[in-house]
Amino acid sequence: xxxxxxxxxxxxxxxxxxxEIVRWLVEIGDVVAVDxxxxxxxxxxxxxxxxxxxxxxxxxxxxxxxxxxxxGAPLIxxxxxxxxADGETEGSGNxxxxxxxxxAPARRRRVRPGDPVPAxxxxxxxxxxxxxxxxxxxxxxxxxxxLVRRLARENGLDLRELHGSGPDGLILRADVEYALRAxxxxxxxxxxxxxxxxxxxxxxxxxxxxxxxxxxxxSSAPVGGIRTPLKGVRGAVADKLSRSRREIPDxxxxxxxxxxxxxxxRTAMNAAGGPKISLLALLARIxxxxxxxxxxxxxxxxMEAREVVQLDQVHLGxxxxxxxxxxxxxxxxxxxxxxESLTAExxxxxxxxxxxxxxxxxLTGGTFTLNNYGVFGVDGSTPIINxxxxxxxxxxxxxxxxxxxxxxxxxxxxxxxxxxxDHRVCDGGTAGGFLRYVADCVEQPAVLLRTL
Numbered sequence: 001x002x003x004x005x006x007x008x009x010x011x012x013x014x015x016x017x018x019x020e021i022v023r024w025l026v027e028i029g030d031v032v033a034v035d036x037x038x039x040x041x042x043x044x045x046x047x048x049x050x051x052x053x054x055x056x057x058x059x060x061x062x063x064x065x066x067x068x069x070x071x072g073a074p075l076i077x078x079x080x081x082x083x084x085a086d087g088e089t090e091g092s093g094n095x096x097x098x099x100x101x102x103x104a105p106a107r108r109r110r111v112r113p114g115d116p117v118p119a120x121x122x123x124x125x126x127x128x129x130x131x132x133x134x135x136x137x138x139x140x141x142x143x144x145x146x147l148v149r150r151l152a153r154e155n156g157l158d159l160r161e162l163h164g165s166g167p168d169g170l171i172l173r174a175d176v177e178y179a180l181r182a183x184x185x186x187x188x189x190x191x192x193x194x195x196x197x198x199x200x201x202x203x204x205x206x207x208x209x210x211x212x213x214x215x216x217x218x219s220s221a222p223v224g225g226i227r228t229p230l231k232g233v234r235g236a237v238a239d240k241l242s243r244s245r246r247e248i249p250d251x252x253x254x255x256x257x258x259x260x261x262x263x264x265x266r267t268a269m270n271a272a273g274g275p276k277i278s279l280l281a282l283l284a285r286i287x288x289x290x291x292x293x294x295x296x297x298x299x300x301x302x303m304e305a306r307e308v309v310q311l312d313q314v315h316l317g318x319x320x321x322x323x324x325x326x327x328x329x330x331x332x333x334x335x336x337x338x339x340e341s342l343t344a345e346x347x348x349x350x351x352x353x354x355x356x357x358x359x360x361x362x363l364t365g366g367t368f369t370l371n372n373y374g375v376f377g378v379d380g381s382t383p384i385i386n387x388x389x390x391x392x393x394x395x396x397x398x399x400x401x402x403x404x405x406x407x408x409x410x411x412x413x414x415x416x417x418x419x420x421x422d423h424r425v426c427d428g429g430t431a432g433g434f435l436r437y438v439a440d441c442v443e444q445p446a447v448l449l450r451t452l
Contacts, residue, residue: 002079005054009041011071018070019043020232021063026076030058038076041069042232047356056080068148068173068231148173155180174229181227234325244387247303252382253431254418257439258405259398263413265445274340279398280318280372281342286441287370287393288314288335289448294434296426297391298367308425317366317386318346319373320353327353328386330366374398380416390425393438394418415442 009019019041026038037049038058056078063069148171152159155176162179164171230238244250262282270276291298291314299310316334320327329349334342352358369386374397383392396416403412419435441448 004077004079006077007052007075009069009071009073009075018068020068021065026058028058054078054080148176152176237326240387241384244385248385249423250385250420251423252418252420253435255435255439256414256416257442258403258412259415259442260413262442262445277339278343280346281339284316284334284342285339286438290434290437294430296430297434299390299425300388301424311367315365315367317369319371320350322353329353329358329362383420385420391421
């Protein structure tokens with residue numbers, strides 16, 4: 001006999017507690033192989049394809065596209081063949097983070113007339129948005145995500161008063177958030193929703209004076225307009241930048257540098273044959289050399305222990321703009337790579353970022369960030385530190401400008417460099433020394449040879 005196994009959203013690591021369904025890769029009735037990706041989800045870190053550890057026929061899907069699911073919530077059920085002689089079900093040998101492939105399936109029972117209807121989060125959703133029925137009365141039931149129900153319950157919002165914008169009238173998280181903002185904007189607060197089984201407690205008559213009504217707090221946000229939820233990568237960026245501004249006492253210093261010789265050196269290197277070297281790779285080599293001289297800037301602050309933790313390795317993050325927003329991929333062990341290796345790794349991570357295939361591991365763990373905002377045609381900026389790092393180097397566009405060179409006015413290739421640093425890890429002298437060394441290497445690339 002076939003056995004129906006339930007596959008749950010696995011723990012994706014990096015402290016992630018849930019994910020949003022972006023795109024189903026299988027339909028109900030499809031035959032799937034072991035470790036075949038069945039759904040594409042978006043976490044606060046990246047887009048991830050989730051493989052199923054079972055092979056068989058998909059009998060149900062849980063959640064529509066756009067639904068947020070917590071770790072451990074059901075994703076799909078799969079009907080697999082008869083169990084092996086040892087009682088184990090055939091599945092992949094791989095074990096996803098936080099999820100074992102040999103977990104016993106949950107027991108199921110027949111739903112008889114008169115039995116209570118199962119709670120919505122336990123009902124699988126079919127491809128057309130209706131709940132898949134397992135020996136239950138026929139008819140669609142739009143299923144509301146457990147996260148949406150909890151959000152409404154915690155804010156005293158009655159879901160029965162809402163009209164869902166999802167398939168078949170499904171109430172989405174965006175519907176609940178819009179209703180809450182509308183209530184705030186009009187000076188109203190949501191009324192508490194009655195619990196399913198309230199406790200009845202006999203209360204003695206009270207002579208206490210009821211409290212005076214409080215003036216409702218109105219939202220400062222304007223009513224109407226285009227509203228975009230801060231979720232996924234965009235939400236993660238917003239949280240990280242906000243935390244950086246709250247926790248890090250940052251300061252910025254900057255300097256103009258003559259990049260003419262650096263550009264000539266790159267031209268000569270690429271003319272010599274072999275793989276082309278990118279400008280970003282040369283700047284990265286300069287950064288790692290500067291961090292070797294000023295290691296205080298390759299640090300993080302542990303406020304609980306009240307310690308500055310100086311790190312041994314340089315994992316270099318670089319800001320990359322993609323269709324899904326700003327991401328900061330990380331080049332591991334950048335200090336141990338040459339310009340050719342850095343060029344290749346920058347290209348690989350950039351392509352993965354544009355395709356939305358960066359893994360959480362490739363987006364975390366940076367110790368210092370290089371931000372080349374010159375590609376946007378601007379000269380300068382005051383970068384926000386990528387928490388919990390201690391510094392970020394910003395590089396503006398390289399353009400011809402008048403410059404005094406060897407005592408004569410000349411047209412040179414100039415660039416503005418800016419360094420934002422955590423003032424807890426060092427003082428201005430260290431930050432200024434770092435930036436000056438970077439500028440010296442940009443102006444005279446031979447300076448870098450002394451550190452190799």
